[in-house]
Amino acid sequence: MGLEEIDGVAVIQRNVPGALAASLTFGCGARDEEIDSIGLTHLVQHLVGWTEDHIAENHQDNSWMNDTSFLASGPSDQVVRHFATICSAISNLPPEDQSDAVAGLDADSRYVSNIEEGLRDPWGALLSRRFGPRGFGLSRWPAVDYKLFTADEVRRYVERFFTSGNAVLTLTGEPPEAMRLPLPAGPRVTRGPSLANHQIGPIWYADEVHGVALIISVEPSVEAVFLMWALRSRVAAAVHRAGVCIGAEFMCEVVDSTRHELGLRISPDFGRKGKNFDAAVAAELLWAELQRFVADGIDRVEIADLMPTQDEDFTGDIEWEDAIRSLKYLTHRELLGTAEIYCSESPSELAGINPESTRDVVSGWLASAMIVVPYLSKPNLPGATDDSCPTTRFVPAGEVVRPPFSKRFRNKGSLVISIDAISTVDGDGNVHTVPLSQALVVERFGVVQLAHLGHGCVTTISDFADAADKLRSVLPPRRFRQAVRQLSSRL
Numbered sequence: 493m494g495l496e497e498i499d500g501v502a503v504i505q506r507n508v509p510g511a512l513a514a515s516l517t518f519g520c521g522a523r524d525e526e527i528d529s530i531g532l533t534h535l536v537q538h539l540v541g542w543t544e545d546h547i548a549e550n551h552q553d554n555s556w557m558n559d560t561s562f563l564a565s566g567p568s569d570q571v572v573r574h575f576a577t578i579c580s581a582i583s584n585l586p587p588e589d590q591s592d593a594v595a596g597l598d599a600d601s602r603y604v605s606n607i608e609e610g611l612r613d614p615w616g617a618l619l620s621r622r623f624g625p626r627g628f629g630l631s632r633w634p635a636v637d638y639k640l641f642t643a644d645e646v647r648r649y650v651e652r653f654f655t656s657g658n659a660v661l662t663l664t665g666e667p668p669e670a671m672r673l674p675l676p677a678g679p680r681v682t683r684g685p686s687l688a689n690h691q692i693g694p695i696w697y698a699d700e701v702h703g704v705a706l707i708i709s710v711e712p713s714v715e716a717v718f719l720m721w722a723l724r725s726r727v728a729a730a731v732h733r734a735g736v737c738i739g740a741e742f743m744c745e746v747v748d749s750t751r752h753e754l755g756l757r758i759s760p761d762f763g764r765k766g767k768n769f770d771a772a773v774a775a776e777l778l779w780a781e782l783q784r785f786v787a788d789g790i791d792r793v794e795i796a797d798l799m800p801t802q803d804e805d806f807t808g809d810i811e812w813e814d815a816i817r818s819l820k821y822l823t824h825r826e827l828l829g830t831a832e833i834y835c836s837e838s839p840s841e842l843a844g845i846n847p848e849s850t851r852d853v854v855s856g857w858l859a860s861a862m863i864v865v866p867y868l869s870k871p872n873l874p875g876a877t878d879d880s881c882p883t884t885r886f887v888p889a890g891e892v893v894r895p896p897f898s899k900r901f902r903n904k905g906s907l908v909i910s911i912d913a914i915s916t917v918d919g920d921g922n923v924h925t926v927p928l929s930q931a932l933v934v935e936r937f938g939v940v941q942l943a944h945l946g947h948g949c950v951t952t953i954s955d956f957a958d959a960a961d962k963l964r965s966v967l968p969p970r971r972f973r974q975a976v977r978q979l980s981s982r983l
Contacts, residue, residue: 499673500656504822508664513550513565513816515662516575516673519681519827520653521558522604527625527932527945528970531635532649533560534602535594536585539646542593544581548574550812557605557631558746558828560654565812568668575661579674582654586646594638599976605631606743608759610975611934611941611950614705614864615743615757620948621697621862622707622753625930627683628745629948634934634973653681662823664815680827683748694861695879696775700941700950701866704774705743706782707755709860717744717833718842719850720754722790722798723781727756730777737761737769740778749829775863775871782861783875785854789847881949883922888915893962895955907956909966914942916951924951933963936975 496503501516525532537555540562548564548571555561564574587593605628607616616632623629655678661667693708710716721742728739738761745753758778760769824831835842865871890910895903904919915925924944932943940954942963953959964972 496667498661498667498671499675500677501673501675502660502826503667504660504662504819504826505667506664506819506822507666508815508818510664510811510815511565512568512571512668513563513664513812514571514575515561515563515816515820515823516578517559517561517660517662517823517827518654519558519658519660520560521556522630523557523627524653524681524683525630527630527633528968529636529641529645529649530630530633531599531602531638532641532645533653534599534635535597535638535641536560536582536646536650536654538597539585539587539590539593540578540581543584543587544577546574547577550810552813555602555604557628558824561823563813563816565816569670572668572670572672576672576674579672582650583674583676585650585654586643590641590643590646591639594641597638599635599638599974602635602976605745607631609702610634611943612700612702613757614699614701614703614759615707615755617699617701617864617948617950618705618707618755618862619745619753620945621699621864622948624948625945628747628753632948633932633943633945634975636970636973640970651676651678655679658827660823660826662816662819664819692859694858694863694873694876696779696863696865696871696873696876697878697880698867698869699864699880699948700952701864703757703759703769704771704778704863704865705755705757706778706861706863707743707753708857708862710752710754710857711750712746712752712830712833714833714835714842715845715849715853716752716754718798718835718845719785719790719853720756721835722794723785723854724756725798726781726785727758727778730781731758731774734773734777735768736774736777744832746824746828746830746832752830752833771866771869772871775865775869775873779863779871779873779876782854782857786851786858789849789851789854790845791847795842795845881924881944881947883924885921885923887917887921887923888913888925890915891962893956893959896957899955903955905955907953907959909962914963914966916942916953928966931967931971933960933967933972934975935960935972939975941975 533555548566550565552563607613620629620632656675657679741757743755758774821831890908893907906917908915926944930946
């Protein structure tokens with residue numbers, strides 16, 4: 493493996509059998525956007541393809557939470573011309589016909605941070621609660637209408653993030669002599685702390701989510717990942733035995749070299765089986781297994797059963813993609829100072845794991861543990877504090893919107909639109925107030941939801957028939973968005 497530079501771009505090379513494959517990766521992703529510029533990274537990725545045709549016989553472009561990458565494979569001369577074209581396109585953004593380029597661009601094709609179901613994804617909810625309206629906390633919220641982005645915004649974003657100093661070229665063979673990367677000059681981007689909400693756990697809270705999830709903060713280590721996988725195995729077995737759902741998913745966010753976010757997501761099964769899902773039971777089983785882990789650790793038999801081997805194969809269906817992605821962790825370490833950890837890559841680091849040490853490690857998780865459940869769920873989680881969004885009994889002055897007469901039997905609440913806030917009042921008189929500066933309204937197929945960006949919470953306000961039009965008059969255009977991923981399909 494070697495490390496050099498081409499035109500100011502760091503180059504990582506490691507020989508892998510097969511045709512030459514390469515990735516030009518920028519240390520820029522959805523976490524680098526702002527609440528009113530969500531989707532800008534995806535737009536830049538799209539504009540590169542709009543401006544220039546791809547040349548290599550195999551290619552793929554991706555924008556993720558931490559990075560944006562352009563992948564290609566084929567004969568070396570094709571790979572050379574492909575990346576020269578990519579760099580030329582980046583250097584000349586935005587195109588003069590930007591309005592034409594975004595006319596058919598669908599935000600539904602944007603995918604970040606394993607968020608499967610838009611606003612209602614419980615993992616996205618936890619990230620928005622943990623980080624607030626910045627960094628990883630942006631992953632829950634829909635993109636701004638791409639037609640609202642100006643050419644100057646695109647230009648400034650490219651000048652800051654899509655530069656030679658903020659890029660890495662990774663190759664599965666020797667760089668061709670003709671390889672050139674004519675990118676705009678610029679430094680490596682550094683990020684400061686992005687944590688917004690410093691709750692001392694363990695806590696749980698309710699939100700407008702479809703499922704249950706747990707998040708904890710850890711120092712990056714193979715041991716932490718292994719233990720979360722062990723907890724996932726236990727929780728998956730518990731919810732399956734209880735008939736709640738099939739299993740649980742392991743979740744991970746790479747924040748920086750000192751901190752990763754690990755967790756579990758428990759989602760209802762699809763179809764008729766999903767009707768058996770009980771969020772309170774799922775949360776209680778999750779909490780019970782975590783508490784059992786804290787009390788008893790993990791026994792040696794379970795360690796042996798879960799211990800990975802270096803022979804485990806996680807390859808996909810396309811050989812050239814597997815080849816370049818096998819080097820992805822090297823790219824991330826160069827750009828971010830850290831990378832996602834897989835137990836199968838370093839099983840030797842687990843040799844010293846034992847029941848006693850695991851109790852200490854998992855006990856330390858509790859201080860950062862957060863669990864989210866759907867509204868109306870009342871799980872019994874001994875030792876965890878209910879930290880749901882605060883409400884008051886004070887109803888502010890303002891324009892009052894009530895449900896239509898046909899819905900008032902089911903919903904006796906109201907919506908109050910004030911000069912500087914939007915408040916929802918439930919049938920019991922509890923008031924939840926969202927400052928206008930922290931408000932975001934999301935709509936799809938008639939479902940209207942109000943988000944409090946500071947709290948990271950969402951409330952459905954569809955029963956207030958006139959709310960959407962009234963809110964459009966008090967919120968900036970970028971704070972009224974269309975949800976993605978068929979948000980209403982499970983409501």
